[in-house]
């Protein structure tokens with residue numbers, strides 16, 4: 001507000017305006033940012049709950065904006081999805097992280113296959129080039145399809161018809177893993193899982209948060225138990241995210257979850273971090 005005693009509605013309007021201006025500005029700046037190489041990827045390890053060894057890493061994109069500093073994906077992925085820029089941006093993330101995964105593998109050939117997880121937005125799912133782009137990226141990097149896991153949110157697949165599932169099926173037939181991200185937050189029918197070409201359920205962070213928190217409230221524990229037993233009976237692996245404490249890790253291991261990710265193990269970081277974790281595993 002301009003006047004000293006300006007009313008709060010003006011202030012709220014001004015804030016809303018400022019946010020809209022920023023959104024507008026960020027949206028307009030996206031294409032040039034991609035061309036100028038302002039995006040970068042942080043990697044967060046996925047570990048085996050059994051022994052804590054590294055199973056793979058999830059690629060998480062960031063934008064190093066010249067004025068606003070480093071922006072997290074929640075600030076710009078929705079904008080990129082809105083304008084369609086998510087398609088070339090997503091392709092860049094895939095290419096860069098697959099190349100990085102191949103690089104790790106070459107240096108740690110003894111450490112077994114290292115997996116790379118890449119998030120796919122709903123618009124990428126609808127894009128006709130998804131399968132051919134993915135095949136192309138894998139071939140050029142020399143990475144076997146089995147080392148790639150594409151993460152799709154549960155909500156993106158709710159009510160998905162066969163046309164939408166076809167490219168995912170093709171990728172799954174090639175050996176690419178498909179993970180259902182944020183699992184448990186949507187309304188998907190568990191029986192529906194049989195229809196989906198997924199091989200991994202990635203339990204939403206909210207389940208992790210309720211572990212060891214309300215000892216009296218065992219509902220989430222029971223739900224996780226049920227999900228794990230169903231998943232395993234369908235030969236699906238269960239990954240948990242957002243593990244922040246050793247107690248959560250212990251409980252989720254006890255409940256039979258397979259792999260985990262979270263600050264307790266490592267924050268998302270530069271590729272070197274994964275490299276040193278793999279070195280540590282090897283000794």
Ligand code: C2E
Nearest residue numbers: 060061072073074077093119120121242243244262263268
């Ligand atoms: P997501 O796929 O569910 O990724 C997990 C998010 O949880 C990441 O946030 C990660 O940094 C955060 N996280 C990891 N461990 C912990 C923990 O122990 N505690 C807590 N509180 N949080 C943890 P981030 O990096 O801000 O990414 C947010 C979302 O942006 C991702 O959620 C994903 O949906 C989206 N995203 C990130 N990269 C890409 C991308 O390349 N393409 C697309 N389409 N979406 C992306």
Ligand code: CA
Nearest residue numbers: 058119151181
């Ligand atoms: Ca994810």
Ligand code: CA
Nearest residue numbers: 181182202241
């Ligand atoms: Ca998730």
Ligand code: CA
Nearest residue numbers: 181182204205
């Ligand atoms: Ca999420």
